[in-house]
Amino acid sequence: MSQSLMPIVFVPHGGGPMPLLGDANHRELTRFMQSLAVDLPRPTAIVVITAHWEEEVVSITYSPAPGMMYDYYGFPPESYEFKYPAPGDQPLAKQIQQLLQDNNIDARLDNQRAYDHGTFVPLMLMYPAADIPVVQLSLLSSLDPAAHIAIGKALAPLREQGVLIVGSGMSFHNMRAFFSNDPSIKGKSEIFDDWLAETLTASNLTPQDREQRLCTWASAAQGRFSHPREEHLLPLHVCWGAASKGSLVAEQNFSSLLFNTAISGYLWR
Numbered sequence: 001m002s003q004s005l006m007p008i009v010f011v012p013h014g015g016g017p018m019p020l021l022g023d024a025n026h027r028e029l030t031r032f033m034q035s036l037a038v039d040l041p042r043p044t045a046i047v048v049i050t051a052h053w054e055e056e057v058v059s060i061t062y063s064p065a066p067g068m069m070y071d072y073y074g075f076p077p078e079s080y081e082f083k084y085p086a087p088g089d090q091p092l093a094k095q096i097q098q099l100l101q102d103n104n105i106d107a108r109l110d111n112q113r114a115y116d117h118g119t120f121v122p123l124m125l126m127y128p129a130a131d132i133p134v135v136q137l138s139l140l141s142s143l144d145p146a147a148h149i150a151i152g153k154a155l156a157p158l159r160e161q162g163v164l165i166v167g168s169g170m171s172f173h174n175m176r177a178f179f180s181n182d183p184s185i186k187g188k189s190e191i192f193d194d195w196l197a198e199t200l201t202a203s204n205l206t207p208q209d210r211e212q213r214l215c216t217w218a219s220a221a222q223g224r225f226s227h228p229r230e231e232h233l234l235p236l237h238v239c240w241g242a243a244s245k246g247s248l249v250a251e252q253n254f255s256s257l258l259f260n261t262a263i264s265g266y267l268w269r
Contacts, residue, residue, distance in 0.1 A: 016072035033125035043164035050118030089133035152241020167235030193262035
């Protein structure tokens, strides 16, 4: 693999603003995000595919100075005062639109959309200086896994420009399970976590095998239990598609428990 390719990361971003509030359940995850950038080359810009933005057409932030969207409720007052003043990048946003359109994927620029917590929570921990331009990308409301892999493949050339692609979601996202006392939930989450780790990291799988597994993730053991709705998993599909210009074998760079469920993060070099 060319050493000039920027890595790609999939980050489990935790529950709302809790990683920023010192929540004890998020301690390991917070430490992971704080340390993640240490081993990465400094990006020229950051593209975040966030689980918290869905549109019928892929949408791309175009404001030169995006605001803040506190898209959560019921948290302490300081949760609504966080600032992440990283600039946008209009030329990069236009380039992303063109890359998508060149691959027959409709895309639009959005000069109103602010940074949601899928973007500002991990970036406040990874790059607290907020001095690297950021472009935020939506999911498709169709939630089609193959379409999100295709989006990632279209974005792959950005790696050659030093752009860091960040998929911000969760490898397990069942809100009812997070707050349940059912003792079987941990084991169920681990079954899907193991399947996902094998899909992304096993050296004996071909790229076609991996893509097929990701496209049919819902039929994996405990797949639909782990994601009753798949919006938090699909940023990972975009990451995997974007890895097509380098190694399609990921590293599981984070593995822990959150609210007694298994969660993981991944890195492609």
